[in-house]
Structures are given as C-alpha cells and as structure tokens.
Amino acid sequence: MQKITPYLWFDTQAEEAAAHYTAIFKDSRIVSTVPGPEGRAMLVNFELQGQPFVGLNGGPAFHFTEAISFFVDCDDQAEVDELWARLSEGGEEGQCGWLKDRYGVSWQIVPKALGELMGDPDPAKASRVMHAMLGMTKLDIQALHDAHDGI
Incomplete structure (x- = not known):
C-alpha cells in the first residue's frame, strides 16, 4: 500500500478524467467511487500502473x-x-x-x-x-x- 496518494481536485470531471487516464495507461483501473450530489461521484479512487490516485469533484474553487x-x-x-x-x-x-x-x-x-x-x-x-x-x-x-x- 502506498503511503502517499495524489489527490486531484476537479470541478465536476473526476469520473471522466479517471476513465480517460485509465484508458491511456496500461495496467490501470478505476477502483471505486463514492456517490455525491446530482448523480455524480464525489470521489473516484483509481490506479495508474499501480500508483493510487483519488479524484475529487470539489467544484470550481481550485485549478x-x-x-x-x-x-x-x-x-x-x-x-x-x-x-x-x-x-x-x-x-x-x-x-x-x-x-x-x-x-x-x-x-x-x-x-x-x-x-x-x-x-x-x-x-x-x-x-x-x-x-x-x-x-x-x-x-x-x-x-x-x-x-x-x-x-
């Protein structure tokens, strides 16, 4: 298990981005999603070649x-x-x-x-x-x- 996981703040595209990245890098996958408001995931846990990432749909506050x-x-x-x-x-x-x-x-x-x-x-x-x-x-x-x- 990795001790450090990149945590990426998206506006509303966390699921889309995770799907995009896992389609590009071999041996990658979406691990899980945590439901959020408006039918979108709040969190998306995914791996790119074994490296865990978390995508957050956190809104437009940060870029x-x-x-x-x-x-x-x-x-x-x-x-x-x-x-x-x-x-x-x-x-x-x-x-x-x-x-x-x-x-x-x-x-x-x-x-x-x-x-x-x-x-x-x-x-x-x-x-x-x-x-x-x-x-x-x-x-x-x-x-x-x-x-x-x-x-």
Missing part, C-alpha cells in the same frame, strides 16, 4: 497549475509519441516534454534516454543535449542522440 506535474518515464519514442498524443489531445503542448491535458493537469513525458544523455561525463555532449531539449516540445530521442553526438 491545477504547472507547480505540480506527473513525470512519466518512457522506454522509447513510440511510448513518448502515444502518451504525448493522448494526453495533449484537448490540452496544451508545452516545452521540454511538458504538456497540460484537457483537465489542466501537467505531465512530463520523458524518455529514459534523456537522463542517460544528459548524464554524459563529457560536459560538451551533455550541454548539446540540454540545448536540444530546450528547443523541443515533444521530446525526440533521435534528435537528442544527434545533439549528443554533435550531428
């Missing part, structure tokens, strides 16, 4: 900001591309692998290769990767490798 984001560690470009397309649909693309989804939640869609390339002991190579990343919206693994290699 998401980029001050909190979910970092998704991707194995390859296909995973980056799929998650980027599905999460950014109806939302906003940002820089350096960041996006806001249709609900205003911020995500970082990052290939594992980025950390490896930026961690190169050669500071010139690591710097070229950093500069390449800063010019990207969705991260491109091949372009990061090209920058690393000075191509």
Whole structure:
C-alpha cells in the first residue's frame, strides 16, 4: 500500500478524467467511487500502473497549475509519441516534454534516454543535449542522440 496518494481536485470531471487516464495507461483501473450530489461521484479512487490516485469533484474553487506535474518515464519514442498524443489531445503542448491535458493537469513525458544523455561525463555532449531539449516540445530521442553526438 502506498503511503502517499495524489489527490486531484476537479470541478465536476473526476469520473471522466479517471476513465480517460485509465484508458491511456496500461495496467490501470478505476477502483471505486463514492456517490455525491446530482448523480455524480464525489470521489473516484483509481490506479495508474499501480500508483493510487483519488479524484475529487470539489467544484470550481481550485485549478491545477504547472507547480505540480506527473513525470512519466518512457522506454522509447513510440511510448513518448502515444502518451504525448493522448494526453495533449484537448490540452496544451508545452516545452521540454511538458504538456497540460484537457483537465489542466501537467505531465512530463520523458524518455529514459534523456537522463542517460544528459548524464554524459563529457560536459560538451551533455550541454548539446540540454540545448536540444530546450528547443523541443515533444521530446525526440533521435534528435537528442544527434545533439549528443554533435550531428
């Protein structure tokens, strides 16, 4: 059991968001809902790849900001591309692998290769990767490798 669970405050879209996220991430599910007023759920308990989340339909008092984001560690470009397309649909693309989804939640869609390339002991190579990343919206693994290699 996780000791820390992200608790997301939505206006009225907690069930919709949980269904959206569980359709995107493999091994995910809606665990339970707690009924609320007007036939909507008050709380939605769901898991994304084993990580528990709670969605609250709390009304319009609070909104998401980029001050909190979910970092998704991707194995390859296909995973980056799929998650980027599905999460950014109806939302906003940002820089350096960041996006806001249709609900205003911020995500970082990052290939594992980025950390490896930026961690190169050669500071010139690591710097070229950093500069390449800063010019990207969705991260491109091949372009990061090209920058690393000075191509």
